[in-house]
Amino acid sequence: MRHPDAPAPGSPLGAHYRMCFGCGEDQQHGLHLKAWAGEGVSVTARFTVKPAHQGAPGLAHGGILTSALDETLGSLNWLMHIIAVTGRLETDFLLPVPVGTELHIEAWATAVHGRKIYCTATGRMGGPGGPVAVRADALFIEVQVEHFIENGREEEIHAAMEDPDQVRRARAFEVNP
Numbered sequence: 001m002r003h004p005d006a007p008a009p010g011s012p013l014g015a016h017y018r019m020c021f022g023c024g025e026d027q028q029h030g031l032h033l034k035a036w037a038g039e040g041v042s043v044t045a046r047f048t049v050k051p052a053h054q055g056a057p058g059l060a061h062g063g064i065l066t067s068a069l070d071e072t073l074g075s076l077n078w079l080m081h082i083i084a085v086t087g088r089l090e091t092d093f094l095l096p097v098p099v100g101t102e103l104h105i106e107a108w109a110t111a112v113h114g115r116k117i118y119c120t121a122t123g124r125m126g127g128p129g130g131p132v133a134v135r136a137d138a139l140f141i142e143v144q145v146e147h148f149i150e151n152g153r154e155e156e157i158h159a160a161m162e163d164p165d166q167v168r169r170a171r172a173f174e175v176n177p
């Protein structure tokens with residue numbers, strides 16, 4: 001269920017953590033993926049494949065494409081106001097994706113059962129109506145904030161918790177502000 005306080009459809013979601021490999025603006029090695037809330041429990045995202053993301057010459061590394069799908073799927077939890085982590089992620093690679101491609105990703109939740117959130121995503125090349133190059137099915141598992149606090153390296157946990165921005169502090173762990 002979409003949470004009543006979820007951002008309105010069309011709103012940019014912004015980075016949930018500035019050092020996140022998927023969306024963090026201060027993560028120089030990251031994907032710098034941008035995501036927007038969709039209708040219901042759905043999200044759209046965009047990510048441009050850069051030279052640093054190559055696997056074969058001129059082509060995106062499959063793991064990078066999976067990361068972009070994982071990041072977008074993870075954003076669905078923000079719309080439900082649930083803290084969850086990826087338990088399982090299965091990716092189909094349908095087309096090779098050249099460097100320079102803008103990948104248009106759409107992700108949506110399909111079912112929730114207990115702590116398990118089932119979701120799916122597609123990545124299209126060049127535009128929202130472009131050919132599907134990758135798709136993934138995932139299972140996220142709801143966790144408590146302790147999952148991060150007890151397992152993350154202490155220096156990053158402290159830095160995130162000391163962030164004076166309340167929303168940024170909460171979203172670093174995807175906890176409702």
Ligand SMILES: CCCCCCCC(=O)SCCNC(=O)CCNC(=O)[C@H](O)C(C)(C)COP(=O)(O)OP(=O)(O)OC[C@H]1O[C@@H](n2cnc3c(N)ncnc32)[C@H](O)[C@@H]1OP(=O)(O)O
Pocket residue numbers: 016022070071072073074075076078084085086087088114115116139141143174
């Ligand atoms: C905006 C945010 C963007 C973030 C995007 C990126 C998201 C990520 O990449 S998160 C990082 C990657 N993921 C992780 O590090 C998770 C590591 N794994 C773990 O910590 C644990 O295995 C965890 C928390 C997932 C599950 O452990 P635990 O809490 O003990 O749950 P557990 O009781 O074993 O399982 C709960 C249910 O999920 C099921 N389940 C757990 N893992 C899996 C799995 N891999 N496959 C299938 N089912 C699973 C169990 O069968 C169980 O089902 P049921 O309730 O029907 O019996």
